[in-house]
Each structure stands twice: as C-alpha cells, then as structure tokens.
Amino acid sequence: MSMPAIEHLAPHGTDVATDPYPLYALLRERGPVHHVPTTDSRSVWLIVGHDEVRAALTDPRLRNDIRHSSDWTDDGGHAIGRNMLQVDPPDHTRLRALVAREFTHRRVESLRPRVRHIADDLLDAVSPLGRTDLVESFAMPLPVAVICELIGVPAADRTTFHGWSTEIVHPSDPESGHAAAQAMTAYLTALVDDKRRKPGDDLLGALATTAALGTDRLSPEELLGMAFLLLVAGHETTVNLVSSAVHALLTHPDQLDALRADPTLLDGAVEETLRHNGPVVTSAHRFTAEPVEIGGTTIPAGEPVLVVLASASRDPDRFPDPDRFDIRRDARGHSAFGHGIHHCLGAPLARLEGAVALETLLDRFPDLALDADPADLVWRPGMLRGLRRLPVRYTPREPGER
Numbered sequence: 304m305s306m307p308a309i310e311h312l313a314p315h316g317t318d319v320a321t322d323p324y325p326l327y328a329l330l331r332e333r334g335p336v337h338h339v340p341t342t343d344s345r346s347v348w349l350i351v352g353h354d355e356v357r358a359a360l361t362d363p364r365l366r367n368d369i370r371h372s373s374d375w376t377d378d379g380g381h382a383i384g385r386n387m388l389q390v391d392p393p394d395h396t397r398l399r400a401l402v403a404r405e406f407t408h409r410r411v412e413s414l415r416p417r418v419r420h421i422a423d424d425l426l427d428a429v430s431p432l433g434r435t436d437l438v439e440s441f442a443m444p445l446p447v448a449v450i451c452e453l454i455g456v457p458a459a460d461r462t463t464f465h466g467w468s469t470e471i472v473h474p475s476d477p478e479s480g481h482a483a484a485q486a487m488t489a490y491l492t493a494l495v496d497d498k499r500r501k502p503g504d505d506l507l508g509a510l511a512t513t514a515a516l517g518t519d520r521l522s523p524e525e526l527l528g529m530a531f532l533l534l535v536a537g538h539e540t541t542v543n544l545v546s547s548a549v550h551a552l553l554t555h556p557d558q559l560d561a562l563r564a565d566p567t568l569l570d571g572a573v574e575e576t577l578r579h580n581g582p583v584v585t586s587a588h589r590f591t592a593e594p595v596e597i598g599g600t601t602i603p604a605g606e607p608v609l610v611v612l613a614s615a616s617r618d619p620d621r622f623p624d625p626d627r628f629d630i631r632r633d634a635r636g637h638s639a640f641g642h643g644i645h646h647c648l649g650a651p652l653a654r655l656e657g658a659v660a661l662e663t664l665l666d667r668f669p670d671l672a673l674d675a676d677p678a679d680l681v682w683r684p685g686m687l688r689g690l691r692r693l694p695v696r697y698t699p700r701e702p703g704e705r
Contacts, residue, residue: 306685307347307609308340320684323584324626327351327614335598347588348608353618353638355598359610360642362597365589366391367645383488384528388587392644398525399648401513402533405453405506411651414449418656421448422663427702430667434674434696441664442545442693443538446656450537454530455498455505464490468535473683491530506533533649541653543582543689544573545660550680550693551576552661553673555628562630563665573657574634578616579625581639583647584688586610612638613688667705668697 310319313326330337335352350359359365368391387398404410422445429435443465451461467487474480498511507530513521521529552559552572562568589608594601602608615638617625622632640647647653664671674694681691 306342307349308342309349312339321682323613323688324617327611327617331614331618334600336600336602345607348602348606349611350597350608351611351614351618352598353615353621353636356610356612356615356638357642359589359597359608360586360638360645362595364592364595365608366592367395367587367589369588369590383484383491383531384526385522385524386528386532387648388532388645389528395644397520398529399644401510401521402506402529403648406648406651408651411655414453414652415655415659417452418445418449418659419663421445422659423667423703426663426667430700430702430704433699434694437549437664437693437695438542438546438690439692442549442660443542445545445660446538446541446653449652449656450534453506454533454537455503455507456494456534460490464534465538468539472535472539472687473685487531488527491527491534495526495530536647537649537652539687539689540582540647540649541656543687544576544653544657546690546693547580547582547688548572548576548657548661549664549671549695550673550677550690551580551628553671553695554677558628558630562661563669566662568630569658569662570654571632571634572630572661573654574637575628575630575632576657577639578622578632578634578637579628580688581613581616581637582687582689583639583641584611584613584686586612586641586645587686612641667700668695671695671697 309326309330312329313319313323314329317325319326330349330351335350335355337349337351338346339349341347350356367389369389387395390398422441425441425444429440435441444461447461447465448458451458451464456464464487467483467490470479470483471487474483495507495511498505498508502508502512510521510526510529552562558572562572586609589610591602591604591606591608593604596602616622619625621636622634640650640653672695674696675692680693683689683691
C-alpha cells in the first residue's frame with residue numbers, strides 16, 4: 304500500500320518510525336492540508352488538523368471506493384475480498400448492519416468475564432518467569448483469542464492465523480506479504496465453506512448462513528472480505544492499544560502511581576492512550592468524488608486522501624499541551640477510532656479489552672517494570688502503530704497468586 308514519503312520533512316534528528324509526532328506538529332504549523340509524494344513515486348493529500356480531520360471524515364464527497372480515483376491502482380495492499388473499508392453507502396450501510404449488533408455496548412459488556420478469564424490464563428503462564436515480552440505473551444494472544452472466539456476460528460489455528468495477519472499488515476517484503484494473503488484467503492475460504500455446512504452460534508457461521516440463503520445481502524467476495532476485516536482489524540489494533548498503554552504507564556511513573564491509587568482512572572488511561580499514541584495512524588485511502596475544499600485548500604476530483612488520525616489527536620487547538628500523557632485529561636474528541644459512518648465498529652470491544660488487560664496486569668503484577676531501555680524499543684512503521692516487543696519484569700509468582 305502506498306504511504307506518504309515525508310521523512311525528509313521531519314525535524315533534524317527525528318526518527319519518524321519511533322516518534323512521528325514532531326513531524327505532525329511541523330505539518331500542522333504549516334497548514335492543515337498537504338500534497339506529498341508517496342513511497343511508490345505517486346502522491347497523496349494529507350489532512351492533519353483536528354477540525355479538518357473531523358470534517359473530512361464526515362464529508363460524503365470523500366469516498367472509500369477506489370473507483371472514484373482518476374488513476375489510482377492501489378489494490379488495498381493485501382486485503383482479502385471486499386470489505387467495509389473499501390465501499391460507500393448503500394453497500395457500506397448494508398454490510399455494517401449485518402454485524403453491528405455483535406459490537407453494541409451491551410453485547411460487548413457481556414464478554415467482560417470471558418476476557419478477564421483469558422487474561423488471567425495468559426498471565427498464569429508467565430507469572431512464575433519474572434520477565435516476559437508482553438507483546439508476544441499477553442497483548443497479542445488476548446485480542447486474538449477474543450476475536451477468534453467471537454468469529455469462530457478454531458483455537459488450534461489461532462497462532463498460524465496471527466502470523467499471516469502480522470505479515471499482511473506489516474510485510475517483511477512484498478513476496479511474503481502476498482504469500483500470507485494467499486494462505487489466509489485459502490484458509491478463510493475453507494473456513495467459510497465449513498461454516499456453511501455446519502453453522503454454529505458464532506458470527507462467521509451466521510454470516511455464512513446468510514450468504515448461503517442466496518439473497519443479495521452478502522456476496523461471496525463480501526463474506527470473505529468481512530471475515531478478513533473482522534479478524535485482522537479485530538485484533539491487530541488492540542494488540543497495539545494494550546502494549547502502548549502499558550508502555551505509556553511504565554514510562555510515566557507518576558501516571559502509573561495515580562492509576563494504582565485511583566482505579567476509577569482506568570477508563571481514562573485507555574482513552575488517553577488512544578489519544579496520545581493511538582494504534583491507527585491514518586484512515587484508509589479515500590478519494591475525492593469531486594473537487595473538495597478543506598482547510599482553505601481545494602483538492603481536485605479523483606485524488607487520493609489520507610486522514611491522519613494520529614495528528615488530529617495531538618492538535619493543540621483541541622488538546623492543550625497535547626504531547627503530555629495525562630490519564631486525568633478529558634480526551635473526548637480524539638480521532639483514534641475515526642469519525643462518521645466509518646467510525647470503528649469494534650471500538651467498544653477494543654476499549655473493553657484495553658481496560659481489562661490493564662486492570663488484570665496491574666492487579667497480578669504490582670511491581671511491573673520495563674525490562675529494556677525505552678530508547679531501544681522498536682515501533683512498527685505504517686498505517687498501524689505498535690511495538691514489536693515490550694520486555695517487562697516483575698516478582699515471580701505462582702499461577703493465580705496475587
């Protein structure tokens with residue numbers, strides 16, 4: 304997928320992969336809209352100001368369907384099938400309605416005991432060790448288990464599935480990304496076929512049954528795309544949310560102390576993490592169906608646009624002292640989950656998993672500490688932002704011991 308090639312604009316000495324926020328601040332100072340080159344010698348429009356981001360995300364002239372592009376040939380990276388991020392109303396409205404009931408606040412809240420049980424099991428496995436990579440042992444397998452149970456992926460396949468997912472989202476090279484997409488396509492196709500023959504009470508089984516009825520509500524390509532989007536987006540972003548939240552608290556001990564002293568700040572810690580260092584950097588590509596004026600700049604018809612969610616959430620015109628991590632802050636209005644009709648469907652589930660993960664972790668390991676120099680930690684570049692590893696240490700305990 305084409306991404307902005309703007310590292311050369313960053314302040315001297317800034318590593319954009321590790322900390323892109325000084326670059327976003329510089330872009331905002333120069334204006335809310337920028338036309339920049341991409342990594343494959345094309346160009347894209349970036350929207351970086353908070354108000355302009357919110358306006359763009361609700362502007363019907365900015366479409367998600369690539370057919371509104373004049374010459375864009377991006378195939379969505381290694382996306383599989385046709386999903387909600389690639390379509391506009393009425394198709395988007397129809398597809399979202401099919402799964403929206405599974406992600407209501409009430410339905411998600413009913414999952415809390417199960418999420419806590421999974422979290423406890425994962426921490427039981429590492430509790431006697433005294434140290435672990437929290438991404439590999441906790442932040443990754445927790446949301447993988449939750450979304451796979453909800454969708455209907457067998458437990459034995461989840462590690463393999465996550466490996467494909469990671470390679471698709473963060474390919475080590477184009478060939479391996481393509482191979483992972485092919486493997487996941489074959490796997491999901493077989494899984495959907497199995498759900499058609501033996502539908503269960505999981506979400507994918509219900510969707511496969513709907514598609515098998517022969518109605519026009521869900522085409523085979525849309526069913527495959529729905530499975531891909533729910534499974535990949537349903538855990539990759541939450542992996543980053545959990546690891547970023549723990550990283551932020553461990554590198555801001557005053558905030559960690561405040562949370563330990565007042566557990567009612569837990570939801571605030573999740574929201575501030577979403578604002579301060581959210582898991583999604585930009586929206587999916589959008590395309591102008593006609594000339595669109597945003598922030599005093601007119602973007603011609605047929606142009607690709609990226610809405611920089613991470614920049615909007617640190618706009619000082621909306622959030623005073625935006626680079627400060629403060630779990631008591633009123634973080635409402637951040638853009639981590641987008642805005643408008645494409646607002647993240649799984650936001651309630653991500654918030655729940657983030658809160659349960661932090662609560663369980665801090666309860667089980669009162670002396671949790673970073674086990675590496677923060678400067679040595681590596682962040683994944685691209686549309687999704689998260690740590691590759693998060694080494695931590697703590698006093699070894701028997702499984703289940705508090």
